[in-house]
Amino acid sequence: MGKTHYHHGELRGALLDAAEELVREHGVVGWSLREASARVGVSSSAAYHHFASRDALVRALSGRVLARLGERMNSAAAQAAEPSADVRQGLVAAGRAYVRWALEDPAVARLAFGSGAHDPEATISPHPHDVLDAELDRLVEAGTLSAEARPGAEFVVWTAIHGLATLLADGLMILDSPEAADLQTERTLRAVLAGLTRETAPSQSWPAAHSAHTERRA
Amino acid sequence: MGKTHYHHGELRGALLDAAEELVREHGVVGWSLREASARVGVSSSAAYHHFASRDALVRALSGRVLARLGERMNSAAAQAAEPSADVRQGLVAAGRAYVRWALEDPAVARLAFGSGAHDPEATISPHPHDVLDAELDRLVEAGTLSAEARPGAEFVVWTAIHGLATLLADGLMILDSPEAADLQTERTLRAVLAGLTRETAPSQSWPAAHSAHTERRA
DNA sequence: AGCGCAATCTGAACACTGATTAGATTGGAG
């Protein structure tokens, strides 16, 4: 609303906002850098002073939304952990946040999950994977998950939640309501948790998996 | 090799082949219709006599590769079912095929899983979802999976396999070798199967899920 | 205060894209 300045001042953030809105409206590829620039009220070449390419803008946005997902999972888990008798509720709440997000904002979720989408430089914190990791530690502490089954369990749990989220975001699997998605998340997570302890023999070793974001830290 | 004909004769299939190769080389979006046409030795506008748009070509290709995945799962399951004592080996083999495919041909896998990628007209047969469905029926028959846990179990299993496949294809999760992927698939599937029976109380009802490809048939 | 510089933004340009159209070429049915 203020008078139009030659210098925008917050162009980088404004471009990210515009791009996020465009992703929501037209998907990850259904818009142009010119469109985003115009929406912010700036020439298209101005964007190149803040992002090396259109792809760099998309990658930066991808990191931003993924970090937001991590925060949502964190607060959902914290809120559920307080009064509950069942220790698993924290993990289930984090999973629900993950899946709900994919269902309610599918285009943005596809962006965050998409290949090569993340900026190798950016540190995504808290990363969804780390949230699950922490919740699983609490389950072992409480005796709900066996210590033998703990190593690598995060990846099994992540796999389950991520599978449901992507199937829903990509429209390959259809549920009638958000509540149905919550129930499906619970069923899947409870099955995985129960099966992890049951199917892991003592001293059995499973392959070493890595998350791409921790890989980069090394 | 042969003399260049004005009429290509097999242009539709040749374009699909070229597009698949380009996806493998440059991802789903890193190539142009002109490039695919040139590779086949044809003008770019010729493609529009076989596909309404570039997107239609991509959708048709997506259906083709997804059906191929279904066939690979089917034959893997059939081969594993014969001599084995453990009935679960059929399902595990199908899952391995799914995950291996995503790991070995990630760009093509992303195409097949990608949103809106499938032609609503095309019937994908056998659909990966249906292969899992059939294998789960065999598990109930053999008494490995409880009948109470059977309804909707396909979606829990699909979720698990699909999650692992997409995490690997998108590079979010890293495993050191194809063998590690096989082991991870086994661990995940065994956990889910064990947990499904264990966590399903009699007469418990879970949400009704649908697969997009069966939805279309209705 | 004012000077100057580096950061920021503009406008024009380039090669390339998906898509459309009018017209050339051809195999095959009658």
Add this chain to the structure above:
DNA sequence: CTCCAATCTAATCAGTGTTCAGATTGCGCT
């Protein structure tokens, strides 16, 4: 052998990502 519908080409259009020379401005320095 003729004609026609299917197939392919060449030319063209608006729109894209990206670059670059130059205009504009905030900010630190004296």
